[in-house]
Amino acid sequence: MSADLRHLRAFLAIAEAGTITRAAARMHLGQPALSRTLHQLESHLGVRLVDRSTHHLALTPAGLAFREHAGRAVEAVDALLDPARAGAWLRVPLRLGHAWSALGGRTPELLRRWRTAHPDLPLELVQIDTRTAGLADGRVDAAVLRGRVRVPGTRTVRLPDERRMAAVSEGGDLAARPSLTLADLAGRTVAVNQVTGTTTASLWPAGSRPEISRVATTEDWLVRIASGGAVGVTPAATSQLHRYPGVAYVPLTDVPPVPVWLVWTDPPTHPAVPQLVELVQEVTGAPTADP
Template identity: 65%
Template sequence: MTVELRHLRCFLAIAEEANITRAAARLHVGQPALSRTLRQLEEHLGVRLVDRSTHHLHLTEAGHAFRTRAITAVAAVDDALDPTRVGTWPLRLGHAWAALGDHTTALLRRWRETHPDTPLELLRISEPTAGLARGRTDAALVRGPARGPHALLLNEPRLAAVPTGSDLAGRAELALADLTDRVIILSPPTGTTTVALWPAAIRPSATAVVDNTDDWLAAIASGRGVGVTTAGTAGIHAYPGVTYVPLTDAPPVPVHLVWTDPPRHPAIPALLALAREVVAG
């Protein structure tokens, strides 16, 4: 049997929906046809990709590994057939927030100077992998732990983000204990801060959750609470009503460049080299 692109799309829909019925509806095919397509793919690969033995559908270990390859393959075909990208091959660099901080402008300008035939598209996507896991980007700037091929670019110091004009805003530096009795604004989808950052004895009891960086900044500016972020945020997200103050006793946050295996774009090594050069300079 010859595996076709539809086999990969069917598998990815099942993986994302975690349900055969919903995946079939999404693809506008019958449930028996979708199950048959998945079975054909598994038979071709000689492994089971999906565990359907319980009430809940789960990917097997082989399924998780194959999912990354399938995403890369489908994204490559979609890119090749995208009429808006004929004649050029942009390198899509994702980030969830803050990009490369103060180094962002230098990276974009120097890339344009040194690689004029390969546009570098900076895409803000509020996902943990900044679009990499879904094939929307070729590489991503990720703060915190990184999975898959990656390289450490720098470690960013943490800052407190507090309402301008508050008693905390006038301080030269702050410690985690100074924030304990405040409402901590958290952004779980992509943020690097949780209450576990504080030692148990001084852990804040009041938190508020927002969906993205813009809402996080607005909540702090309005006086609803305070936040903890990295120097990258201060470098790229100046915001009226928010003051950033150095936080002395919180560990720094690593910033990684992450890509897929195999890489989706041949210019990723050049991007890594230039990012390292810009950060070092």
């Protein structure tokens, strides 16, 4: 048998009333039922809390010490569950993780509309260079993920796909082209973020795959391209939020788009996650959550 909040309340009532009879009357319980509850708590803890050997009930030294801790625990739970005090813990920031581009060009709108709808609840964008943008290890409450990323114990909303862009050096011959194809990049070195990127050599036909240069961060990826040492392939959101000196973005016309997902734990780790999901759907025009 494990003890719970009911046992703490029963013990505190007995300690305050001075007798099990009076405590039972205050709690609208029968005396035998309250005596059993006290016995269950003592059995669970392996220590006697109440001395019943005298005419008047008294707490043992262990009972006196436990009463102080039990009182604080019950008070904390009551405060947490008090609707009048809910605003305090609801103001804990809601964390939205992303690997590099959040919602792309829609990100400012999301933040503006969130501040208007929830002025007392911060929405924090957290960039984390992992495949799940911090969701799998609990660093964020929800995450925008690109590509085929599966996170156990989560729910998802499919956001609009993003077309792919070629990222090239502004000083190179490809930057002035109105559009590019994978064949235009096949003879170049392609920089790939091996941690969070959505580009692999399998985008190209088996006989014309480019040389791959692996980088660890978005910053490394941008620097490699700006210096002319490589080209890149990336979702359109990167071109919207990562303008970088020396890097030009050119549309790719013969490559499938990148799937984008809003993902959160089930059950949510923050009470405002449903409001975030709803707003992201409105901002992006996404369908409803998966069942």
